[in-house]
Amino acid sequence: MKAAVLVRTGSTDDLKKNYILEEVPLPEINENEVLIQVKAASLNHRDLWITNGKYSKIKLPVILGSDCSGIVYAKGKNADKIKEGDEVIINPGINWGNNEEFQGRDFSIFGMPENGTLAEFVKVRFEYIYKKPEHLNFSEASAIPLAGVTAYRGLFVKAGITENDRILITGIGGGVACTAFKFALGIGAKVFITSSDERKINKALNLGALSGVNYKNENWAEDLADKSQKSIDIVFDSAGGFDFSKFIQLCSNGGRIVSYGASIGDSGNINLHKLYWKQLKIFGTTMGSQNDFMRMLGFVNEFKIKPVVDSEFVLDDIHKAFQRMSNSEQFGKIIVLP
Ligand SMILES: NC(=O)c1ccc[n+]([C@@H]2O[C@H](COP(=O)([O-])OP(=O)(O)OC[C@H]3O[C@@H](n4cnc5c(N)ncnc54)[C@H](OP(=O)(O)O)[C@@H]3O)[C@@H](O)[C@H]2O)c1
Structure with missing residues (x-):
């Protein structure tokens, strides 16, 4: 099968040297595993952190990719609820553990250390395989798993979002941010957004955001306070950094701030x-348990949520897909088609 194999890590300028497109043996499955023919995979920032060597315990060579949709090609005998030909997606949160509050020591994310979805086929343990939502095509379905479970746990399990909430989602171009945006709109919450790019702000307004500001502007928080009439119940953020303190200013009494990343770094200035x-x-x-994943999928099916697909690249152009993410050009999820 064809696969994008990460053979070395380094700067985004060297993507063509980092990734080798090559024929590798088809994965062999055991009695608990299922072989999926990948129809679409989606990128997550984790894949870029690893590609750039900014992740712990990197194992090379490896096929990255945590998300995919596809068709069951073969299955082990214990996968008795799964049939060949089933259209499926996978939960990339492996071995969450027994406590719903936090992941256990054995928790790992699919797609490093074990081989992931940026290939024509992938093997996955049967308990992480779920039916593809019928209202989504393969590209849309591949956009759901990692971003979806992260957004769902952050918004619903942690912040307890309801239709009465006014939420600020930062960096709306991001895959998780866009997914959270669709979830929040889905339940009827009022959504405010930030972005570095006016075009992305306009896209979000067209999709139903109430208002948006550019976080590159020094006074973005004051602008947003004006636009939201100083009424924000939830902030959903993965950038962190110095701006984190502004979320405390922006939140109304009793507000909730959800942090699912620290792309910019720590915040040393909390008031x-x-x-x-x-x-x-x-x-x-961080991501979520199997229960979170199941509930997220139930929500996506019930509310017929469609994720935002930014772009599609063929596997041969994997370096272009990563370049787009590295340049923060995307609005939504970047899809890779094998
Ligand atoms: N804890 C978890 O389980 C979990 C799960 C998924 C992701 N993450 C983390 O969350 C982050 C985003 O992941 P992703 O896959 O959604 O990445 P992504 O699709 O590459 O999105 C990154 C986005 O971050 C936004 N951004 C960059 N600098 C920002 C700033 N100073 N303020 C606000 N937004 C900023 C940009 O939005 P604009 O283009 O609109 O400017 C950019 O598009 C990464 O750090 C990732 O590691 C954590």
Whole structure:
């Protein structure tokens, strides 16, 4: 089968040297595994962090990719609820553990250390395989798993979002941000957004955001406070950095801040007086349990949620797909077709 094999890590300028498109043996499955013919895979920022060597315990060579949709090609005998020909997606959160509150020590994310989905076929343990939502095509379905479970746990399990909430989603071009955006709109919450790009702000407004500001502007938080009438109940953020303190300013009394990443780095300037006086809650969150994944999928099916697909690249152009993510050009999920 054809696969994009990451053979070395390094800067995005060297993507053609980092990735080798080559024929590798078809994965052999055991009695608990299923072989999926990949119809579409989607990129996550994790794949870029690893490609750039900015991730812990990198194992090379490896086929990256945590997300895919596809067709069951073969199955082990214990996968008795799965049939060859089934259209499926996978939950990339492996071995969550017994505590719903947090992942256990054995938790791992599919697609490194074991081989992932940027290939024509992938093998997955049967308990991580779920039916593809029927209202989604293969590209849309491949956009759901990692971003979907992260957004769902952050918004619903942690922040307890309802239709009455006014939420700020930062960096709306991001795959998780866009997915959270569709989830929040799906339940009727009022959504405000930030982005570095005016075109992305306009796209979000066209999709139903109430208002948006450019976080590159020094006064973005003041602008957003004006536009939201100083009323934000939830902030959903993966950038962190110095701007994190502004979320505390922006939140109304009793507000909730959800952090699912720190792309920019730590925040060293949190205003603790405002934090306690406003009775705010800050939640950290990472992906989700099997229960979170199942509930997320139930939500996607019930509300007929469609993720935002930014672009599609063939596997041979994997370096172009990563270049697009590295340049932050995307609005939504970047798809790779084998
Ligand atoms: N904890 C978890 O389980 C989990 C799961 C998934 C992702 N993550 C983390 O979340 C982050 C995003 O992941 P992703 O897959 O959605 O990545 P992505 O699709 O590459 O999105 C990255 C986006 O971040 C936004 N951004 C960059 N700098 C920003 C800033 N200073 N303020 C606000 N937004 C900024 C940009 O939005 P604009 O283009 O609109 O400017 C960019 O498009 C990564 O750090 C990733 O590691 C964590």
